[in-house]
Amino acid sequence: MGTDTAYFRIERLIKSGAECFICALEDEIERKYFDVYLSELVMDSRAREKIVESRGFCNHHFYKMLTIAAKPESADGHGVALIAKGIIEELIQDLQRYTKNFKVFHQTTSCPACAHLASFMEIYNRKILELLSSRNAEFLKLFINSKGLCFPHFVERAN
Numbered sequence: 001m002g003t004d005t006a007y008f009r010i011e012r013l014i015k016s017g018a019e020c021f022i023c024a025l026e027d028e029i030e031r032k033y034f035d036v037y038l039s040e041l042v043m044d045s046r047a048r049e050k051i052v053e054s055r056g057f058c059n060h061h062f063y064k065m066l067t068i069a070a071k072p073e074s075a076d077g078h079g080v081a082l083i084a085k086g087i088i089e090e091l092i093q094d095l096q097r098y099t100k101n102f103k104v105f106h107q108t109t110s111c112p113a114c115a116h117l118a119s120f121m122e123i124y125n126r127k128i129l130e131l132l133s134s135r136n137a138e139f140l141k142l143f144i145n146s147k148g149l150c151f152p153h154f155v156e157r158a159n
């Protein structure tokens with residue numbers, strides 16, 4: 001991804017009047033991820049296997065996926081149902097193994113959506129830091145006139 005692409009995306013989100021442009025950016029990246037995931041991967045059995053292996057998404061991302069898949073224009077209910085079935089079957093097997101061997105219960109270890117978001121945010125965080133510490137008058141003016149950042153993102157940046 002070119003840095004200009006990153007800059008223009010940040011600029012667009014600030015100009016959209018978002019309460020916190022980093023929240024808006026994360027939300028946009030997650031939505032795009034699930035749009036692609038639901039339209040291309042959900043009926044692909046190998047992609048389903050991968051998600052079942054990681055025991056699904058984290059709570060935040062499973063909820064987000066269900067919200068997106070529940071939109072009337074989305075016809076992804078069947079794929080989501082297959083994923084949920086696969087994960088539940090796997091968890092039941094985990095539980096049976098656990099009660100037999102007293103082994104540690106396999107929890108959702110790596111949410112693929114968190115990993116996707118983290119890899120994108122690494123690029124954007126670097127860009128945001130660079131912009132905030134630069135003398136880029138255009139960006140600083142844009143940022144000063146924006147609604148700023150939410151408290152968690154502000155604290156993150158201040159550290």
Ligand SMILES: [Zn+2]
Pocket residue numbers: 020021022023024149150151152153
């Ligand atoms: Zn925020």
Ligand SMILES: [Zn+2]
Pocket residue numbers: 057058059060061111112113114115
């Ligand atoms: Zn997640």
